[in-house]
Amino acid sequence: MQFVIVVDTQVDFMRADGALPVAGAEALVAPMRAWLATLDPAETAGVLFTFDTHYADTYAATAEAALFPIHCVRDTPGWANMIDASLIDPAIAQYRLEKGVFDMWAEDGLMIVPNDGAAIPRDRFFAALKAAGTTRVTVIGVAADYCVRWALNGLVDRGFACTVPADLTRGIDRQIEAVIAEDFANTVRRPQVR
Secondary structure: OEEEEEEOOEHHHHOOOOOOOOOOHHHHHHHHHHHHHOOOOOOEEEEEEEEEOEOOOOHHHOHHHHOOOOOOEOOOHHHOEOOOHHHOOOOOOEEEEEEOOOOOOOOOOOEEEEOOOOOEEHHHHHHHHHHOOOOEEEEEEEOOOOHHHHHHHHHHHOOOEEEEOHHHEEOOOOOHHHHHHHHOOOOOOOOEEO
16 A cells, blocks of 8 residues: 655646746646556555645745745645646545645644545654555655655655655756665665656
């Protein structure tokens, strides 16, 4: 049984005319949709969509503002997901996580919000997932050298075996193969690229 994390497939990153486009990301939309549509409920414990989430009145004071222009402002067209979640088999649970920094593990108090049901604290959610026997996670999305990299790092630290389909992720300065080779070379549980 696997769990799937779809990282930041938002208009501002995925579209060439977005506020912070990742080169080549727009070409990932159709293959991502097709891949997600093939997920088997018997083999998939759920799909989590992460949303990079900023606010116009506070972004300038963040560390991220020193690196990137404002992007993914909540409830704007650029914040919207480019992936049509309705393509996923309805028997597969879907979740959302909104984060204000690259690392989905860094902020205290983040909640995993299911499509139907009550929000669950992030760390409790992943601990329960692992306790239930789901220890494999497939990660797709953008950007390979920022948010995808940090998602993988947290998953590995928590004992999950991770796979990243190289054709379903893009980086800004480094692609996923370089991220794994350079950033995970000394880890016991190294994410696999396929």
